[in-house]
Amino acid sequence: MRMLIGGAWVESHGTIPVHDPYTNEVVDTVPRGTAGDVDRAVGAAVEGFAVNRRLSTGERARILLRAAELLEARQEEFALTIAREGSKTIREARKEAYRCTRTLRISGEEATRLHGETLAFDQQKGSENRRGYFFRQPIGVVAAITPFNDPLNLVAHKVGPAVAGGNAVVVKPATVTPLSALKLAELLQEAGLPPGVLNVVTGPGAELGHALAADPRVRMVSFTGGVAAGLEVARAAGLKKLGMELGSNSPVLVLDDCDLDAAVESCVSGAFWAAGQNCIGVQRLYVQEGVFEAFRAAFVARTLRYKVGPKLDEDCDMGPLITEAEARRVEAWVEEARTAGATVECGHRREGAVYWPTVLTGVPDDARVGCDEVFGPVVSLWPIADLDEGIARANAVDFGLHAAVFTGSLASAMRAVEELEAGGVMVNDSTDYRVDGMPFGGIKRSGLGREGIRFALQEMTEPKTVCFNL
Numbered sequence: 001m002r003m004l005i006g007g008a009w010v011e012s013h014g015t016i017p018v019h020d021p022y023t024n025e026v027v028d029t030v031p032r033g034t035a036g037d038v039d040r041a042v043g044a045a046v047e048g049f050a051v052n053r054r055l056s057t058g059e060r061a062r063i064l065l066r067a068a069e070l071l072e073a074r075q076e077e078f079a080l081t082i083a084r085e086g087s088k089t090i091r092e093a094r095k096e097a098y099r100c101t102r103t104l105r106i107s108g109e110e111a112t113r114l115h116g117e118t119l120a121f122d123q124q125k126g127s128e129n130r131r132g133y134f135f136r137q138p139i140g141v142v143a144a145i146t147p148f149n150d151p152l153n154l155v156a157h158k159v160g161p162a163v164a165g166g167n168a169v170v171v172k173p174a175t176v177t178p179l180s181a182l183k184l185a186e187l188l189q190e191a192g193l194p195p196g197v198l199n200v201v202t203g204p205g206a207e208l209g210h211a212l213a214a215d216p217r218v219r220m221v222s223f224t225g226g227v228a229a230g231l232e233v234a235r236a237a238g239l240k241k242l243g244m245e246l247g248s249n250s251p252v253l254v255l256d257d258c259d260l261d262a263a264v265e266s267c268v269s270g271a272f273w274a275a276g277q278n279c280i281g282v283q284r285l286y287v288q289e290g291v292f293e294a295f296r297a298a299f300v301a302r303t304l305r306y307k308v309g310p311k312l313d314e315d316c317d318m319g320p321l322i323t324e325a326e327a328r329r330v331e332a333w334v335e336e337a338r339t340a341g342a343t344v345e346c347g348h349r350r351e352g353a354v355y356w357p358t359v360l361t362g363v364p365d366d367a368r369v370g371c372d373e374v375f376g377p378v379v380s381l382w383p384i385a386d387l388d389e390g391i392a393r394a395n396a397v398d399f400g401l402h403a404a405v406f407t408g409s410l411a412s413a414m415r416a417v418e419e420l421e422a423g424g425v426m427v428n429d430s431t432d433y434r435v436d437g438m439p440f441g442g443i444k445r446s447g448l449g450r451e452g453i454r455f456a457l458q459e460m461t462e463p464k465t466v467c468f469n470l
Contacts, residue, residue, distance in 0.1 A: 001182045003031050003202055006044030007195025012037055016203065018179055020084050021320045021353045022311055027084045030178045033203030035211040041170045041199040042215045045141040048168035048196025053138050055194075057112050060164055064108030067191035071184075072101045078152060078183060080312075085177045086151055087275045089311040089319050100153045100184070103436045106453040107160030114165065114457060121467055132467035138166030139241065139460055140219035143212045145205075145233065146181065147224045148174035148322050149277045155181045157436070158222045159188070159198060161456035171200045172212055176322055178202045205229070213237045220460060224279075226373075227445050243449040243459050245441055247373045248401030249283040250431035251394035253416060255387060256290040258406035262428070264298045266406075267379075270430030272306060272357045275321050276377035280402040280431050283374055285381045286390040292383040296361065299381070300345045303357045320353035321376060327355040330376035334358055337367040337380075347377070371397050387412055395421045401442035402431035423450075 002009040012031035020027050031037075052060070071078060075097045082093035116135035121127045144158035155171060162169045173181035178200075185200045201208055209229070213221050213236040220241035223233050230246045252270075254263050270282035287295045311319030321327040331350045337360060338344055347358030355377060363370045363380040370380055384390045394403055403422040407413050413427045423442040426433045434440060441450040449459050 001028055001030050001179060003033060003037065003041075004182070004185045004189075004198065004200045005037065005041045006047070006199065007189070012203070016175065018085050018176070021087060021322050024352075028179055030182070030202040033201040033208055035207060037201050037203070038170070038208055038211040038215070041201050042141060042212070042217050044196040044199050045168040045170050046217055048194065048199070049138070049140055051194045052163065052168055052197045053166040055166070057114065060166065061108040061111040063188070063192045064104050064111060064160060064164060067188050067193075068101045068104035068108065070187050070191055071097070071104060074187075075101075078180065081179050081183055082152055083311055085179045086148055087277055087311070087319050087322050089316045090314065091316075092274055096150055096153050099436055100156045103153055103156040103160050103453065106437050107156075107164045110161065110453050110457050111164035113454070114461065116463065119465070119467075129470045130467055131470060132465065134463045134465045136165070136458075136461040137464050139462055140167060141217055142167050142169045142460055143215075143218045143221045144169055144171045145209050145212065145221065145223045145225065146171065146173050148177040149274055149279075151177035152180035152184060153436070154224055155184055157451050157453070157456065159184070161453050162222075162460050163188075163193065163197060164453070165457050165461045167460055168197050169199065170212060170218070171198070172205070172208050173200065173202065175203065175205055209233060210236050222456075222460075230447075241459065243451070243456070244447040245279065245401075245451060246445060246447045247279040247375065248399040248442060248446045249371070249373045249397060250280055250402045250404070251284040251286060251420075252282050252403070252431060253384070253387065253390040253394060253405040253407075254285060254287040254291065254295055255390075255405065255407040255409070255412055256288040257408040257412075258428070259408070260291055260295060260298065263406040264295065264302055266430040268299060268302045268306075270432035271379040272303070272318050272377045273432055275318050275355070276357075277322060277375050278432060279373075280434060282379055282404075282430050282432060284370065284394070285379060286384045286393055287381060288390075289383045289385060292381075296345065296381055300359050303359055304346055306357050308354060308356055318357060318377065321355055322353070324353040326376065327353045330355050330374060330378060333368045333374060334360065334378055337363050337369045340364045340367055342367065342369075342380075365396070373399065387415065391416065391419045395419075398445045399442065400444040401446040402426060404429060404431045
């Protein structure tokens with residue numbers, strides 16, 4: 001496949017192979033873009049912005065809704081691309097393709113709901129004859145730097161609201177999973193998006209991401225990825241808007257009055273979805289002492305039933321990590337915890353890029369699997385005396401994206417909602433629960449700003465005040 005710059009599909013000076021992480025087969029190749037390609041893409045986006053800002057909200061909505069219709073008709077094709085280039089099983093990939101149709105559709109709907117309001121200028125003495133209002137206008141060129149774990153829907157989460165708000169976008173997809181982003185760009189072209197409004201450059205993240213973030217013509221950088229890369233982007237960006245989703249190590253509290261079977265089922269899925277490469281995946285489980293042994297036994301038994309293997313098989317539950325290097329890293333983190341005294345309840349087995357679902361107990365609090373983001377299929381269980389201890393331990397890390405609590409008590413649920421330090425708290429669902437219209441983002445090192453279409457649209461537009469002196 002080729003890159004999209006200014007409405008044209010172009011090549012560059014070299015290519016990058018895209019590998020299926022399970023078979024290591026080459027799925028396709030993409031251009032190895034350069035800083036010069038980024039410069040051209042941003043220039044095209046400047047021109048595209050001049051076009052899109054003048055489109056009516058109705059026209060932007062029609063383009064996005066048409067794209068949703070086209071994607072709905074091609075679900076299996078897109079799901080296969082997601083599964084081949086990334087870690088997801090075909091069933092997981094189908095869910096992502098479906099969610100992307102929702103993201104595009106909501107973006108189209110929200111394009112017509114971007115409202116301002118009237119302002120009471122006469123509140124101030126001497127302004128009795130003034131009347132006015134504010135409305136929202138597009139911010140300009142948005143740089144979207146996206147990760148590998150949701151290679152289609154997370155691109156749409158940046159492109160959809162940016163287009164809906166009248167902006168232009170340059171997307172730099174993850175180097176290992178660029179195909180879904182390119183296919184989405186093709187789809188939006190087919191839906192009638194004008195040239196230059198969406199541009200996609202592929203290539204090394206360090207080179208292209210830095211050039212994109214640092215370009216003064218870019219007015220906002222929307223980044224999803226790790227903390228270290230996020231800090232580099234922030235340093236390069238300078239004086240421009242930043243939207244950052246930087247991951248987490250999500251905690252779940254399991255209290256002794258909950259539906260234990262439901263909690264086990266939800267948390268196993270939440271821990272091992274997409275091989276655990278999920279910013280809101282369950283990583284830390286704090287279980288009340290009275291049910292800890294029952295929960296541990298049931299959780300391990302359910303984990304052992306997970307079918308790991310060829311991700312295109314309909315009955316496969318979990319595929320590989322994105323690369324063998326990532327699987328080796330996760331393996332090393334678990335071995336480090338085991339050496340420090342943790343007990344491996346199941347898993348801790350690797351073959352190439354595949355690392356089996358792993359459950360740990362007795363993990364020291366300072367082990368990386370306990371206090372950092374594993375981003376792999378590893379979950380740790382600890383007993384807690386009560387809700388107080390659970391909240392304190394859940395909050396004791398420098399992340400705060402999602403948290404969750406399982407309980408039959410409304411009072412306990414409300415207390416957890418109030419006191420857990422996170423951008424979202426799920427009650428009787430795992431931390432992995434998300435719908436595409438909700439505000440999504442975190443506190444502490446988990447990021448800045450909020451995604452979710454309506455909320456991203458606010459981030460990607462600015463208020464302009466108008467005052468009439470009558």
